[in-house]
Amino acid sequence: MAAFLDVQNLTKTFGTTTVVKEVSFAFDKGEFISLLGPSGCGKTTILRMIAGFETPTSGSILVDGQDITTLKPNQRQLGMVFQAYALFPNLNVGDNIGFGLKIAGMPAEERRARVDEMLKLIGLPGFERRYPYEMSGGQQQRVALARAIAPRPRMLLLDEPLSALDAKIRVSLREEIRAIQLDLGITTVFVTHDQEEALSISDRIVVMNSGSIEQLGAPHEVYNKPATRFVATFVGHLNTIEATVVDAATGLVDIDGQTVTVPTLPATASAGAPVSLTLRPEVLSVGAREGNDITLTGTIADVTFLGSVIRLRIALGRNTLSLDTFNDQRTAPPSRGEPVTISLASKDLLVL
Amino acid sequence: MKPNKFWSWLVFGLGAAYFIIPLVATFMFSLSMRRGYYSFDSYASVFSDPRFQATFGYSAVIGLFSIVVGILVVVPAVYFVRLRLPWLRPAVEFITLMPLIIPAIVLVYGYIRLYNSSSIIPFTGSALGTDILLTCAYVTLALPYMYRAVDTGMRTIDIQTLTEAAQIAGANTAQIIGRIILPNILVAVLSGAFLTFAIVIGEFTIASLLNRPAFGPYLQNIGANRAYEPAALAIISFIITWGAMGMINVLGRFAPRTSARTD
Amino acid sequence: MTDTTAGQRTRRRLSFEWLGVAPFIIFAVLFLMLPTLYLVGAAFIGRDGQFTLENIAGLFTDQIIAAYWISIRISGASAILGALVGLAIALAIIRGRLPEGLRAAVMTFSGVASNFAGVPLAFAFISTLGRLGLVTVILKFIGIDLYKSGFNLLSFWGLTLTYLYFQIPLMILIIAPAVDGLKKEWSEAAAILGASPWQFWRYVGLPILWPSFLGTLSLLFANAFGAIATAYALTGSSLNIVPILLYAQIRGDALQNPGLGAALALGMILITATANIIYLVISARAERWMK
Numbered sequence: 001m002a003a004f005l006d007v008q009n010l011t012k013t014f015g016t017t018t019v020v021k022e023v024s025f026a027f028d029k030g031e032f033i034s035l036l037g038p039s040g041c042g043k044t045t046i047l048r049m050i051a052g053f054e055t056p057t058s059g060s061i062l063v064d065g066q067d068i069t070t071l072k073p074n075q076r077q078l079g080m081v082f083q084a085y086a087l088f089p090n091l092n093v094g095d096n097i098g099f100g101l102k103i104a105g106m107p108a109e110e111r112r113a114r115v116d117e118m119l120k121l122i123g124l125p126g127f128e129r130r131y132p133y134e135m136s137g138g139q140q141q142r143v144a145l146a147r148a149i150a151p152r153p154r155m156l157l158l159d160e161p162l163s164a165l166d167a168k169i170r171v172s173l174r175e176e177i178r179a180i181q182l183d184l185g186i187t188t189v190f191v192t193h194d195q196e197e198a199l200s201i202s203d204r205i206v207v208m209n210s211g212s213i214e215q216l217g218a219p220h221e222v223y224n225k226p227a228t229r230f231v232a233t234f235v236g237h238l239n240t241i242e243a244t245v246v247d248a249a250t251g252l253v254d255i256d257g258q259t260v261t262v263p264t265l266p267a268t269a270s271a272g273a274p275v276s277l278t279l280r281p282e283v284l285s286v287g288a289r290e291g292n293d294i295t296l297t298g299t300i301a302d303v304t305f306l307g308s309v310i311r312l313r314i315a316l317g318r319n320t321l322s323l324d325t326f327n328d329q330r331t332a333p334p335s336r337g338e339p340v341t342i343s344l345a346s347k348d349l350l351v352l
Numbered sequence: 353m354k355p356n357k358f359w360s361w362l363v364f365g366l367g368a369a370y371f372i373i374p375l376v377a378t379f380m381f382s383l384s385m386r387r388g389y390y391s392f393d394s395y396a397s398v399f400s401d402p403r404f405q406a407t408f409g410y411s412a413v414i415g416l417f418s419i420v421v422g423i424l425v426v427v428p429a430v431y432f433v434r435l436r437l438p439w440l441r442p443a444v445e446f447i448t449l450m451p452l453i454i455p456a457i458v459l460v461y462g463y464i465r466l467y468n469s470s471s472i473i474p475f476t477g478s479a480l481g482t483d484i485l486l487t488c489a490y491v492t493l494a495l496p497y498m499y500r501a502v503d504t505g506m507r508t509i510d511i512q513t514l515t516e517a518a519q520i521a522g523a524n525t526a527q528i529i530g531r532i533i534l535p536n537i538l539v540a541v542l543s544g545a546f547l548t549f550a551i552v553i554g555e556f557t558i559a560s561l562l563n564r565p566a567f568g569p570y571l572q573n574i575g576a577n578r579a580y581e582p583a584a585l586a587i588i589s590f591i592i593t594w595g596a597m598g599m600i601n602v603l604g605r606f607a608p609r610t611s612a613r614t615d
Numbered sequence: 616m617t618d619t620t621a622g623q624r625t626r627r628r629l630s631f632e633w634l635g636v637a638p639f640i641i642f643a644v645l646f647l648m649l650p651t652l653y654l655v656g657a658a659f660i661g662r663d664g665q666f667t668l669e670n671i672a673g674l675f676t677d678q679i680i681a682a683y684w685i686s687i688r689i690s691g692a693s694a695i696l697g698a699l700v701g702l703a704i705a706l707a708i709i710r711g712r713l714p715e716g717l718r719a720a721v722m723t724f725s726g727v728a729s730n731f732a733g734v735p736l737a738f739a740f741i742s743t744l745g746r747l748g749l750v751t752v753i754l755k756f757i758g759i760d761l762y763k764s765g766f767n768l769l770s771f772w773g774l775t776l777t778y779l780y781f782q783i784p785l786m787i788l789i790i791a792p793a794v795d796g797l798k799k800e801w802s803e804a805a806a807i808l809g810a811s812p813w814q815f816w817r818y819v820g821l822p823i824l825w826p827s828f829l830g831t832l833s834l835l836f837a838n839a840f841g842a843i844a845t846a847y848a849l850t851g852s853s854l855n856i857v858p859i860l861l862y863a864q865i866r867g868d869a870l871q872n873p874g875l876g877a878a879l880a881l882g883m884i885l886i887t888a889t890a891n892i893i894y895l896v897i898s899a900r901a902e903r904w905m906k
């Protein structure tokens with residue numbers, strides 16, 4: 001089956017700086033795709049090229065087999081949601097949602113029915129006569145979403161749609177967006193710099209850094225098997241342990257005076273050479289645990305209570321590790337300065 | 353997106369032509385006093401006219417007084433309305449808009465009828481009185497501009513905090529306005545001042561009806577009696593206006609930026 | 616004890632505030648309100664000092680009605696044309712993808728040109744489009760005789776064309792902030808929803824600018840309606856517009872009836888006030904969507 005959204009060798013240059021470099025990806029119909037990366041890495045530029053607001057310097061964009069690279073935005077039949085809502089301030093909610101339908105020449109009766117349907121979908125029935133300024137940010141962004149999907153576009157583009165909202169609304173609205181997307185089966189490209197957001201709602205994630213793709217994969221792939229050091233550090237929290245190779249052949253390394261065996265070492269490693277080991281906070285356990293073959297001892301340097309999770313900072317010497325444990329309501333969290341033994345499975349180490 | 357740019361250039365080009373052609377034509381005309389070749393004779397004729405010097409000097413002095421009176425009237429009012437009497441604000445704004453709605457000729461007619469030599473305040477009874485009345489009339493004309501400039505200036509500095517800091521340091525209100533607020537809004541006040549000057553310098557209606565020897569009536573008189581000098585005077589007036597506005601622009605670069613401006 | 620001192624202090628501070636605002640208020644009363652109210656009153660008082668409607672009735676002569684009518688037409692035409700052209704130029708320099716520097720240059724020039732009114736402006740147009748004006752002469756040279764084809768600088772269209780020289784820049788200065796307020800995302804949102812640029816302006820851009828447009832329009836109207844210096848210097852008293860009529864009345868050249876003069880002034884105030892009230896009513900309806 002041919003890809004529904006097919007981006008080939010997309011490049012964009014502003015003046016002398018190339019902000020998008022030879023980016024290619026292909027997605028199927030109905031997928032929820034996130035473009036994830038730090039601010040300024042070119043996510044918005046890619047989205048705007050898909051929308052038609054920027055002309056690619058080279059490369060092409062195909063939607064459903066049609067090359068849309070040179071089409072005007074108003075001929076592309078796409079829907080878009082902007083970070084700052086961008087509702088038309090002079091039109092009420094009903095007219096905002098009905099705007100695309102009106103432009104398409106849909107009769108008023110039918111239009112009203114579709115607007116009602118959309119308002120129900122976003123959980124704001126009866127709001128059609130309100131003006132944008134009379135609504136909260138979260139409500140405005142829902143209306144913007146309804147406006148974008150009302151004309152049944154081929155694809156939905158969202159540029160950091162949640163960034164302007166406060167934390168609570170951000171989570172509930174992202175769940176709502178995902179639910180609506182699944183409900184309509186609409187192919188969606190979602191731009192964000194928030195890795196948690198991308199991990200939680202995407203089918204697949206494109207991780208970007210300075211104009212290029214670092215990794216493309218499902219959330220669990222990107223998180224569990226980061227392809228590059230950038231991805232490993234950008235997506236999720238990462239511990240880095242600076243160790244010294246004791247015996248390269250057997251994988252013996254020294255971590256602040258404690259000797260452990262690791263499964264693989266870089267081919268260049270030789271005795272006495274420094275090596276970086278990385279691991280996720282959640283693969284560490286306090287105390288021994290079945291399947292964990294490496295044990296280290298240290299002191300608790302800091303305790304951060306995050307609600308359901310408690311994050312401990314454990315000092316081993318020159319290395320300090322983060323460790324996540326679940327909150328247990330029946331026992332008090334450990335306190336600073338306590339000695340502690342931690343364990344991990346050597347297979348969970350990422351050697352980068 | 354090409355046509356967009358084409359239309360922009362077209363609109364801009366037509367506009368530029370409308371505004372530049374009269375200036376060029378006037379300039380050429382002002383150089384044509386002698387038959388056959390261009391000369392600055394009309395300018396020489398204007399500058400050597402003692403009435404030019406006298407009326408221009410008179411209007412400049414009246415302009416300076418108008419600026420001073422305007423500042424004295426507007427600055428304290430804006431300060432106290434912003435700081436302590438915010439409920440007065442709509443009324444004050446309405447008053448400052450009145451000169452834009454009531455024609456100057458109506459106002460001056462009112463002055464003449466109201467402040468004649470037999471009234472309680474006989475402004476027009478003496479030359480000095482009339483000069484004072486003329487100054488006040490110009491302050492009124494410039495009120496919308498002076499008010500707006502000063503109000504914008506005070507909005508960009510935090511007068512509340514400045515005032516409280518000065519009070520803690522033991523300053524009285526006159527010191528606060530004169531030494532703290534005024535220097536901080538100097539650029540805004542000067543903008544208002546130059547605008548006032550630009551309005552006053554060639555004003556015709558009021559000066560003429562109050563029978564004062566101002567530059568505006570002199571211009572009109574020359575226009576009715578000469579051919580080339582008016583063109584020279586138009587160019588001179590344009591340059592004076594340009595100078596006043598240019599000063600505002602230059603000053604604008606030194607204006608304090610509001611800390612609240614985020615985007 | 617403490618209560619009294621606090622009370623005194625409040626009172627002293629209060630009076631100080633009023634002392635600061637007093638010059639402004641006295642000024643407004645002496646030079647704006649009293650003169651206006653005096654004229655309004657005088658319009659209804661006859662030579663004998665009694666109330667009368669005769670002065671108002673006196674306005675309804677052919678000459679005076681014609682003067683009001685041509686004044687309204689010139690002010691209306693120069694306001695509407697000035698507003699439309701000014702808006703077009705503001706849109707071109709702000710949204711038309713023209714070079715950055717152009718905008719600053721146009722704004723500076725507008726500041727100058729909007730203040731370049733009165734007698735010198737009349738001189739400039741006489742030098743340009745008068746019978747011996749440079750453009751007139753050049754056009755004649757290439758075979759177009761402006762004055763033979765009916766144009767006259769001292770006519771309705773001549774005066775309107777001259778007034779545009781300060782009306783257009785004034786519009787640009789006042790409308791530019793409103794045009795700046797149009798967010799780029801609005802036109803992008805419209806485009807991605809299928810709207811053509813024209814549809815964006817039709818349904819979103821122009822409706823958003825509409826209240827500012829109307830407000831400036833009424834200001835331009837009042838601006839032209841009260842203008843006299845330009846017209847007087849251009850035409851002497853040959854063009855019969857209201858401010859020139861009133862000017863002549865004040866100089867004692869004509870009419871010779873103070874009550875009638877006051878009635879003329881009252882008529883002018885009523886017309887400019889009406890323009891502003893129409894603006895307030897329409898914009899209140901157009902601004903439903905604003906805070």
Ligand SMILES: Nc1ncnc2c1ncn2[C@@H]1O[C@H](COP(=O)(O)OP(=O)(O)O)[C@@H](O)[C@H]1O
Pocket residue numbers: 014019037038039040041042043044045046
């Ligand atoms: N119109 C433009 N002109 C010049 N540079 C631009 C333009 N738009 C974006 N850029 C630059 O391109 C880079 C990528 O921008 P963007 O795509 O907005 O990043 P992101 O959305 O990932 O934060 C940035 O460095 C930005 O400064």
Ligand SMILES: [Mg+2]
Pocket residue numbers: 040043044045160
């Ligand atoms: Mg972005």
